[in-house]
Amino acid sequence: MERNQSRRQIAVTRQSLFDQGFLDEQFVQLEELQDDANPNFVEEIATLYYRDSSRLINNLEQALEKSPLDFNKLDNYMHQLKGSSTSIGAKKVKAECTQFREYCRTGNGEGCVRTFQQLKKEYGLLKRKLEAYFQMVRQAGPSQVACRPK
C-alpha cells in the first residue's frame, strides 16, 4: 500500500515538473536512456548539469561586474549554459538563456543583468525541485525507476 502511494506520488511530482514548464521533452529522452545497465543515468546527468551550471553562473557573475561589459564573453558563457540546459530539458532556464543572449546581441547591459537575476532564480528553483524528485525516487527503492508509462 505504502509503495503504491509513493509510486503515485513520484508520478504526480514528475508530471508537475512538465506541467509547470520546468522540463520539456528532452528530459523524457534522458529517461528513456535509463535501464538496468545504467539505472541512475538521469540523476547522473542532473549532477553534471549542476556542476557545469554552477561554474558558468560564477563566470557570468564575475563578467557582469566588469566595466565595460564584454558582451562577446557573456554571450559565450551563456551559449554554453544554454547548451547544457537544452540537453537536460531545462525549459525555463533555457528561455532565460535565450533572452540573455538577445540582450547581448543588442548590447543591453541592463537587460543582461535583469535577465541574469531571473535566470539564477529559475535555475535555483529547478535544482531544488529536481533534487527533491530524485530523493523521492531513491527512497522508493531500486524498482521505482521513473519512466513514462508506455
Next chain:
Amino acid sequence: MEDIGARILAGDHQVQYGQNQRTKIKALVVDDNMINQALHRTLLRNLGIENHVVGNGREAVDVHCSGRRFDLILMDLDMPVMNGIEATKKLRAMGIQSTIAGVSSRSVDENIQEFWEAGLDDYQQKPLNFPKLVSILQKVNHSV
C-alpha cells in the same frame, strides 16, 4: 535485412549495431560539453557502438594522427582550441573518409553552410536523441 531503425523507434533498445557484423561500428564523439558527452556516449553504447570521446577539434585531429580510425564522427561546432569547422576541414585534408555528422545547437544558416562545406556528411540540431542518431547511422558506410 532487418529494419534496425524501425525497431529502435519502436522502443527496442537492445538492438546492437555491432552484432551482425564482423567488427563493431566505432564512433568518435567530439564535444566540449560534459553533458553532451555523457548523452552521446550513452546513446551510442545503447546501440552497441564502441565509442571514444574527445573535448575539442584539436584532440579529434590528434587521435587520428595517432592512427585511430572511426566509422562515425559526431562533431560539435563550438569548441575551444579548435572548432568543428576547422577540425572537419583538417580531417578531410588528411584523407579521412569517415562519416562526419555535425551536431550543433546553432541554427544560423551561415554557420551551418560553412560547416557543411568543411566536409560534413550529415547535420543534426542538438540535442541528439535516438531517432536523430538512427538517421545519422543510415549514412554510415561500415568499411573502416
